[in-house]
Amino acid sequence: MYSKRFPFVALCLLCLCLTQAALADIGIRGGVMYPRGDYKDFAKSGWRAEITADVNMFSMPFLSTVIAFNVADFGKKESSWQPEDVTVTQESKTAITGGGVGLRFEPPSMAIRPFGEALVRLASIEQDYESGLGGSELKSRTKIGYQVNAGLKFTLAPKVGLEAGATWLTFPNCKMTDKQQEVEIDIQAFGIFAGLTLGIGL
Secondary structure, eight states: OOTTTTHHHHHHHHHHHHHHHHHHEEEEEEEEEEEEEGGGGGOOOOOOEEEEEEOOOOSSTEEEEEEEEEHHHHHHHEEOOGGGGOEEEEEEEEEEEEEEEEEEEESSSSEEEEEEEEEEEEEEEEEEEEEEOOOEEEEEEEEEEEEEEEEEEEEEEETEEEEEEEEEEEEEEEEETTEEEEEEEEEEEEEEEEEEEEEEEO
């Protein structure tokens, strides 16, 4: 279910960042994700991997542009239903692959400092749906969503940092297959993450 575009798009994002600013922080994050709301009926907890670039494009030291590309894979969810007195077990699994751009707020010149990020996301949402009636399909939809991150950054060495925090992800009005019918829900997920950052000066 993973998008084959991940290495290419990630490389393009990093190259774009390095050509737009004299300084950038390149980061790699990993963590776990938990579906929330109606989305809990379609997926179990899963994992997320992310590449970020924090680009200093403003004159304000506490404000920067953040560009991110990530993959979130949610575990397979099983449920049962009974059409015409026959018990049918269905399985649903989703993966979210895409990029985003937004703003990052972080106070400078502190060994331990809080940060916050708000991004607009464009992603491909792939649902792998199987039912006991013999139906199996892979549906891919492109949606616009939103992501908010907050956490702490620890300075480990000059230009090297450790980040840890929480994230909230939402994609409103997504069509998902349930009991061989399409339903519209808001995909929502909460997660925690940790990662390393490397400062690059050109």
